[in-house]
Amino acid sequence: MNTEKVANHIINWLKDYAENAKVKGFVVGVSGGIDSALTSTLCAKTGLPTLCLEMPIHQGINQVNRAKEHITQLKENYKNVCSEFVDLTPVFESFKSAVPKGNSEAKTDLSLANTRARLRMTTLYYFAGIHGYLVAGTGNKVEDFGVGFYTKYGDGGVDISPIADLMKSEVYQLAEFLKVPVSIQKAQPTDGLFGDSRTDEDQLGASYDELEWAMNEVDKGKLTKDFEGRKREVLEIYTKLNRANQHKMKPIPVCEIPEILK
Template sequence: MKELIEKALQQYRAKRGFDAVKWVDAKCRMFNDYMRSCGLKAACVSVSGGVDSAVTLGLIKHAMDMSGSPIERILGISQPIHSSQWAYDRAMECGAKCRMFNDYMRSCGLKAACVSVSGGVDSAVTLGLIKHAMDMSGSPIERILGISQPIHSSQWAYDRAMECGKALGVEMVVVDQTPVFDSLKQLVDTSVGIEGKDFASGQLRSYMRTPVGYYVAQLLSQAGTPCVVMGTGNRDEDGYLGYFCKAGDGVVDVQLIADLHKSEVFKVGAVLGVPESILRSPPSADLWEGQTDENELGVTYDFVELYTGWFLPLQDSEKKAFVEGMDEETKKEWEHFSQICETVHRRNAHKLNGPKNLNVL
């Protein structure tokens, strides 16, 4: 199965023709345009210590460093809460993405962007793209703010988030919500009469980071730099699996890497100068001790990329021929992993839509 996935992925990625350098440039120009059009000047990011928030932070810093960027400040927020220690040839390549973002910022009168920086690759790349957009000539972005929001978080998450902000030259702030989390969780658990376990507790951490991001955006807007809250979701997690917290990291204003597979996020991160400590680490939301994304999902990101990016778009006859060409053991594994993807997709489909209105009139 491993050899099959590697070979098929090689063909798919060659066809996609992803160019990380061009993608970063386009993404940051787009972000600067968005910030400028919206009158935004700063961005804040919750920084967990993982690769996602680290890359998001890096993209914002890259945008900010561009000539003419409207971004004046970036703030990373670390919020530990009981956390453990621990090419594509699409219309939106990097330069185009950043130009688009700058256009958006400009049209909306925005001048700032804030990003929650987790210490992961997604937030790091997002931060880097925003910085790249900000550095573009004529960018409306004046400020980018990365936000690290530790809530009993692993030390590695906090360290990587701060390392990312420093490497990208983005302003970071830390909002440690651990005592607030402890108090709130105990209050709610006692009131309901049910003790929240790892998963529910982890979701609460994500929920709590959302209002902080938006409050920071309000503060930056109050200070004269109308601010937008940036999302850090990628194509595999947010686009198909729905692997995000609906009322947590799913509540944002703008997404910059929603068109990138996880593997491509890492490539962009390397171009943006995201620290190796983030690029070498397995993706983890750090919502409980020892948690990793792939272990929780039960499937690798490489398989998700192959399945959603290459297999699903095939004609039914092509799908059938592909599966029938496998030996029995490989076919069994393929069906098992495919079922996981489909199950997660169906379970989380509600996250991809707005509230369900049951109207009588």
């Protein structure tokens, strides 16, 4: 990949989209992870106002520190970047106290994890609304179109997706080229939605390198029966997640009423 040309393409695409939409700039949720760091850097390089928004909910200190390091670096290098910090932990705890627990602890934990992402989406759109900005999504190709590893109407609720055509390995290449803090480049990917140390790989059952490989093999028409051992296991994981999360990747089903009934 020609990192410089790809970076410039995305930056110009962002500028053109914002100008055509007649909006002033961008708001990005910055988590301390590689995807949000790359997205916010690309937005900053447009020269348009870019608001980096921290929204911790019982966040691990390492994630918080990485986010702060990144935002500090951006503000030092780009005068068009500003930041806001909104502690959503009290809001989340208030929500938890207002709703009943489900019968399944696992389902309750997952529902609350998704609630965190949806609270952040609501906050991003609040700031987008008062400033006239676009919400820039941070999902990559493997997450958004491969395994559906995001929250519907949470981190999946955005206006534009500047890095959604980049594989995770390409995200890392661009991040290195654009000098994203090394601490972020080396950190284990995590969605940080459960308030513990679990990584994305812990949740998915495979690394992003493995899932990227599987996505490419499926695009070539390969099947699980074509492989043995770990490769077969990874392809099964990828296929299962892709199938289960199609509801996130396809348009909302609309019940169309036959004309004869109208």
